[in-house]
Amino acid sequence: MRRGMSAFNLTSVAFGLAFLYLPIVILVIYSFNASRLVGIWGGWSTRWYVELINDRDMLESAWISLRIAFLSATAATVLGTLAAIALVRAGRFRGRILFTGLVYAPLVMPEVITGLALLLLFVAVEVDRGFWTIAIAHTTLTACFVTVVVQGRLLSFDLSLEEAAMDLGCPPLRTFLTVTLPLIAPALASGWMLAFTLSLDDLVIASFTTGPGATTLPIRIYSEVRLGVKPEINAVCTIIIAVVAVGVIAASLFAKLSGGRERAAPIGAQV
Amino acid sequence: MKGALGQERSWARLFIVFVPYAWLAVFFLVPFVIVLKISLSQTAIAQPPYVPVLDPAGGLAALKEFLAGLSFENYALIATDAIYLISYLRSLEIALLSTAILLLIGFPLAYGMTRAPRRWQAVLFMLVVLPFWTSFLIRIYAWINILQRDGLLNQLLLALRIVDTPPGWLSTDTAIYIGIVYSYLPFMVLPIYAALERMDETLLEAAADLGCPRWKAFWLVTLPLALPGVIAGSLLCFIPIVGEFVIPDLLGGSESMMIGQTLWTEFFTNKDWPVASAVAMVLLCLLVVPLVIYQHLQTRELGKGA
Numbered sequence: 001m002r003r004g005m006s007a008f009n010l011t012s013v014a015f016g017l018a019f020l021y022l023p024i025v026i027l028v029i030y031s032f033n034a035s036r037l038v039g040i041w042g043g044w045s046t047r048w049y050v051e052l053i054n055d056r057d058m059l060e061s062a063w064i065s066l067r068i069a070f071l072s073a074t075a076a077t078v079l080g081t082l083a084a085i086a087l088v089r090a091g092r093f094r095g096r097i098l099f100t101g102l103v104y105a106p107l108v109m110p111e112v113i114t115g116l117a118l119l120l121l122f123v124a125v126e127v128d129r130g131f132w133t134i135a136i137a138h139t140t141l142t143a144c145f146v147t148v149v150v151q152g153r154l155l156s157f158d159l160s161l162e163e164a165a166m167d168l169g170c171p172p173l174r175t176f177l178t179v180t181l182p183l184i185a186p187a188l189a190s191g192w193m194l195a196f197t198l199s200l201d202d203l204v205i206a207s208f209t210t211g212p213g214a215t216t217l218p219i220r221i222y223s224e225v226r227l228g229v230k231p232e233i234n235a236v237c238t239i240i241i242a243v244v245a246v247g248v249i250a251a252s253l254f255a256k257l258s259g260g261r262e263r264a265a266p267i268g269a270q271v
Numbered sequence: 272m273k274g275a276l277g278q279e280r281s282w283a284r285l286f287i288v289f290v291p292y293a294w295l296a297v298f299f300l301v302p303f304v305i306v307l308k309i310s311l312s313q314t315a316i317a318q319p320p321y322v323p324v325l326d327p328a329g330g331l332a333a334l335k336e337f338l339a340g341l342s343f344e345n346y347a348l349i350a351t352d353a354i355y356l357i358s359y360l361r362s363l364e365i366a367l368l369s370t371a372i373l374l375l376i377g378f379p380l381a382y383g384m385t386r387a388p389r390r391w392q393a394v395l396f397m398l399v400v401l402p403f404w405t406s407f408l409i410r411i412y413a414w415i416n417i418l419q420r421d422g423l424l425n426q427l428l429l430a431l432r433i434v435d436t437p438p439g440w441l442s443t444d445t446a447i448y449i450g451i452v453y454s455y456l457p458f459m460v461l462p463i464y465a466a467l468e469r470m471d472e473t474l475l476e477a478a479a480d481l482g483c484p485r486w487k488a489f490w491l492v493t494l495p496l497a498l499p500g501v502i503a504g505s506l507l508c509f510i511p512i513v514g515e516f517v518i519p520d521l522l523g524g525s526e527s528m529m530i531g532q533t534l535w536t537e538f539f540t541n542k543d544w545p546v547a548s549a550v551a552m553v554l555l556c557l558l559v560v561p562l563v564i565y566q567h568l569q570t571r572e573l574g575k576g577a
Contacts, residue, residue: 009386012379013395019376020402020456023413026423030416037421083291090288099288102295104569105562108507110514112531113551116538117302120548123319124305140298143291172283194404201406204516208538218408225412225521229419237409248404252397 024241031234048235058220058236065200065217068131072138073195077188079139080146080195087147088154106144114141115208122209129211137209138202142195149194153187186254193251197244303555310548311341321545345549355533355550359557362530365444365519366512369451370505376452377459377504378497384460385467396464403457411450411521418446418522442524450518455511459504466500467493499568506565510558530554 005013031049035042052058083103086093093099106114118137122129161183165175203218210219217236224233312321323340325333349355384395402410417423418440425437440446470493478488516531523529528536530550538547 005383005386005388008379009383011383012376013383013387016376016380016383016456016460017395017398019453020399023410023417023453024402024405027409027413027416079291079294082287083295086288086291090284093284093288095292099292099295100570101566102292102299104566106299108510108562108565110511110516110531110554110558112514112516112534113306113555114299116534116547116551117306118298120305120309120544121298121302136298140294143294147291197404197406201408203408218406221408221412222517225408225415229412229415233412234416237406237412240409241405244404244406245401248401249397 027234028238028241031231031238033231033234036231048231049239051232052235052239055232057215058217058232061215061217061220064131064214068135068138068216069196069199072135072142072199073192075135075139076143076146076195077192080143080191081150081184081188083143083147084150084154088151103144103147106141107148111202111204112208115205118205119208129209130214133209133211134206134214134216137205138195138199141202141205142198145194145198146188146191149191150184150187153184157183189254190251193247197247200240306548306551308341309545310345310552311343312545312548313340313342313344314543314545319544320542345546346553348546349549349553355530355553358528358530358533359553361527362513362515363557365447365451365529366509366515369448369455369512370509372448372452373455373459373508374501374505377456378463378501380456381460381463381467381500382493384464385470392468399457399460399464403461407454408517410454411518414446414450414453414522415441418449441522444523446522447519450522451512451515454518455508458507462503462507463497463500466497466503470496503565503568506561506568510561510565513558514554 032044032046033040033042034045034047083099087100087103115137118133118140119129122133127133157180162175162179165179166172170178201218202216203222206216206219207222210216217240221233221236224230309321312323314320315322323337325337329336380399384392384399387395415422419425420437420439420441422440424440425434428434429437474492474496475488478492479485483491514531514534515529516535519529520532520535534547534550534554537543537550
């Protein structure tokens with residue numbers, strides 16, 4: 001079968017990609033607009049980036065968000081990997097159906113529901129809300145995404161490698177650490193990245209579970225955006241986009257180089 | 272199935288299952304029980320702002336008193352006050368229509384991607400995935416730049432003389448649909464692409480050899496094989512869109528709200544936690560059927576690989 005693209009195929013791909021990227025490109029260009037008014041182009045300038053460096057509140061929020069994202073992504077990678085192994089390897093166990101449900105439901109559950117539910121839990125056990133409650137909430141949500149990514153890798157895993165190690169007398173835990181873990185490492189890395197960016201991005205769940213002194217970056221951006229478009233926000237967004245884009249592209253190149261024949265499988269294919 | 276961490280070492284297996292299970296039970300399952308409980312409570316000017324509160328030290332008498340204090344008042348309010356009904360219906364309508372639009376745009380895009388030369392496919396895949404990683408909030412915000420009254424869209428329309436006076440795009444349903452379709456497009460494209468990519472191309476060759484016209488082969492072979500992807504993509508979009516908050520809040524008007532906004536307002540503005548909980552419970556009930564179908568698909572996918 002020849003793999004030609006008809007004019008229609010070409011148009012739909014071009015149209016789809018243009019639709020996905022044009023708004024982001026426009027946002028990036030306008031972050032360099034010298035004029036404060038959005039509709040008027042006042043020439044190129046980096047003044048909004050300079051103003052940003054002096055915006056203490058914004059920097060503090062960014063720092064809080066980064067710390068939460070780092071912590072929750074790390075915890076979520078551990079939890080999510082365990083859950084993936086449980087789903088793929090543990091066979092039948094009591095409550096498996098409920099467990100599967102608990103892993104997949106958070107992926108599609110509307111965030112307002114998850115956020116409200118978690119907040120009411122934190123209120124019921126009377127903990128002070130803030131940094132840690134957001135971190136726990138993000139760990140719970142993003143662990144499920146990690147599970148999906150790692151599970152995809154485990155399903156395509158060649159079991160004979162582990163069997164060979166164990167036949168040669170390697171104990172199970174050591175087999176896991178020396179054979180399995182290095183082989184699924186690229187999936188763990190992309191799971192961690194995904195968890196990190198999801199946490200950095202979350203507004204709704206953080207709004208519910210936050211407390212005094214823990215204004216994350218999305219919460220701050222949201223409260224500014226509600227008041228209208230501001231060039232400084234364009235600049236913040238451009239920086240975030242650049243960081244995420246560089247991170248994702250670097251991770252996928254890395255996975256391609258280290259993984260060899262295994263194609264880097266970013267999130268999505270498995271969701 | 273056996274592996275390094277298979278069934279032979281039961282303590283390891285117990286640990287692997289127990290830790291994530293316990294975490295999810297505590298932080299995902301238990302909270303819903305609490306939501307259910309509070310949806311049956313009443314607002315109070317207290318900390319926490321609802322009654323009754325169960326006193327675990329009070330023993331059986333306290334439990335009895337607690338149970339007597341529960342009521343279905345909040346559900347009665349939701350059933351009788353038209354605001355809630357309109358909100359639910361509006362959310363379902365927007366979710367249904369935008370899922371249909373997403374299919375119309377997403378399917379040709381995914382199909383076009385699979386027809387592209389092999390060496391392009393990885394790049395195209397990456398290009399569709401990348402926005403998925405980029406902040407949701409930022410992508411909505413990008414549209415505010417474009418859709419405002421003196422934004423780029425109106426400048427373009429004025430320059431092309433399509434309109435004489437700039438229309439207001441923000442605070443309209445059109446803006447909500449644009450925002451939703453834009454944000455959820457990768458969720459629709461990726462599962463469809465995955466299904467189409469797995470397809471055995473010799474099937475199409477066989478159809479062509481037997482004299483089947485291409486459109487018919489598409490209809491009889493490609494489409495049925497892509498169906499699991501289509502269903503997964505549609506559910507992956509439909510379920511969260513029903514409860515969407517950020518998009519209608521930033522792009523939509525204030526006169527009619529989606530249910531996510533209603534819940535948000537009840538909670539943050541009216542500080543009525545019990546009604547907000549009842550709104551969440553009803554929303555959850557509405558989503559149970561699509562959620563179960565989605566779970567079923569995921570479990571089947573898992574079984575296929577194992």
